[in-house]
Amino acid sequence: MDIEVNRVLNKNMLTENDLDLRKSGRDFEIDKVMKFQDTRDVIQRLNPDEPYYLFSAERLQKRAGLFLQHFPGEVSFAVKSNPNPMVIRTLYDAGVKRFDVASFNEIAHISSICPEAKLHFNNPIKWKQSIIDSYYDYGVRSFVVDDMVGLQQILKHCSEREPLADNSLEITVRFTLPKGDAAYYFGSKFGATPVEAVEILKAVKAAKQRCSITFHPGSQCTDPTSYASYIGMAAKIAEDARAEIAMLNVGGGFPIGYDNYQIEPLEQFFTTIKTAFAQTTLAKQAEPAILLCEPGRAMVADCVSLLTQVIHKRDNGTIFLNDGVYGSFQEQLIVKLDYPITCWRGAERIEEAVVDTAVFGPTCDPVDQLGTMPLPASLQEGDWVEFDLMGAYSGVTATHFNGYVIPEYLLLQAQ
Ligand SMILES: Cc1ncc(COP(=O)(O)O)c(C=O)c1O
Incomplete structure (x- = not known):
């Protein structure tokens, strides 16, 4: 394996050094990454004693296809959920040409991988210099x-x-929503009230700029009808402002089927959104508003699994893994997400009855707890625990706390 290329490919964000490599033609081609057939192949060939992300480009292509073919409008990707260069390149090649970026560094990052992409600078809170640089140096026109x-x-x-x-x-005006059933509520930090949103839209119109409107239902929103009611609210705000709306962005928030969630198929969300939108004045304007979604979690969660190893087992059965809340499981501190689990001993799956087991991460810190998980009673030091649905908000929020590594990406590709 080309160690240097592998090092670069596995980073979550690019550094200046990476950009130099890119300029010199050492591109982020998937062909250059070390490939494995499946998890068994990774275990057999690497015998990994550090955690790894196992990335399936094929799964991501399928997911992108689902959004592109069935969402009744344009699809953008929320970069914050997974900025890994392989993920971005795979999405772009699959047809996702718009990206929701939250900072100047994300703008520079996406532009270096796919310079033709359309960027929406959708963090309502922006630092002065990031506006200037994104506008003048990167041609960003959507805020x-x-x-x-x-x-x-x-x-x-x-x-x-x-x-x-x-x-x-x-200029897209984001309005706040009532607290719904999503796992995260964004309204305590973001969004104008409907009354304020009307005034902001009027000011955009007075400044002779294009008016758009958006909301974010909150991540892991399980009720499709929430989108319908938020679309109705958006239309009412536009009507009150007497503004012609160029785009309605219904945000991300689409859910993933973690083990502790029962969710409707994404198609159900898309149909509900399509029907609700068609009933609004936004769809009946002389130039109908463009409908857009910007999923993060639902686009990338299922293309990555995380392969961890048991590094310690106490006599009372408590398990310590080589990754924890300061690494890939930061979200566990905020919401409970039960990732589907497969356990491995050598290259064989452990197919045994499971028992509730207390699980901790590796750091010397008491916060580093993963709660109780259903694991085989015989699980022992050296076995592997693979967590599925780990592609969103995992690597990108991981830290080096206590000197631990941020897991690298390996590519799974059936031959
Ligand atoms: C503006 C915006 N759009 C889209 C997303 C993606 O949301 P999700 O991962 O729930 O799809 C986020 C997440 O924070 C966001 O802030």
Whole structure:
């Protein structure tokens, strides 16, 4: 294996050194990554004593296809959920050409991998220099705001060198939602009230820029009808502002079938969204609004599993793994997500009855607890525990706390 290329490919974000490598033609080609047939093959060939992410480009292509073929509008990808270069490149090649970026570094990152991608700078909170650099250096013309301060910032910084031409910016007003059934509630941090949103839209219109509107239902939103009611709210805000809407962005929030969730198929969400949208004035404008979604979790969760190893077992049965809440399981501190589990001894699956087992991460810190998991009673030091559905918000939020590694990506590819 080419160690240097592998090192670069497995990073979650690019560094300047990586960009130099890219310029020199050492591109992020999937062909250059070490490939394995399946988990068994990884165990047999690597005997890994550090955690690894096992990435299936094929699964990601399928997922992208599901969104692209069945969502009744445009599809953007929320980069924050997984910025790994292989993931981004795979999505782009599969047909996802829009990306929701939350910071200047994400803009530079995506532009270095797919320079033609359309970027939506959708974090309502933006640092002055990030607006200037994204507008002038990267041609970003789509920004989200959720208050008048944010709108004035955009109008000011995008006209620093020359006056803004009419309709050159797409300014998307994000409004807040009532607390729903999603695992995360975003309303305590983001979103104008409907009344404020009307005023902001009027100000966008007065500034002669394109008006768009958005909401985020909260991550892991399990009720398709929530989207329908939020779409109705968006239309009412647009009507009250008497604004022609260029785009309605229904956010991410689409759920994944973790073991502790019963979820409807994504198609059910898409049909509900399509029907709800068709009933609004947004679909009946002279130029109907473009409908857009920007999934993170539902796009990438199922293309990555995490292979961990048991590093210690106490006499009372408690298990310690080589990854924990300071690594791939940061979300466990906030919400309970039961990842599907497969256990391995050598290259064989352990097919035994499971018992509730207390599981901890490896660091010297009491917060590093993964709770109780159903694991085989015979599980022992040196066995592997593979967690599925680990592609979203795992590697990108992992830390080096206590000197532990952030797992690298390996490519699974059936031959
Ligand atoms: C603006 C925005 N869009 C999309 C997403 C992706 O959400 P999810 O991962 O729930 O699909 C997020 C997540 O934080 C977000 O902040």
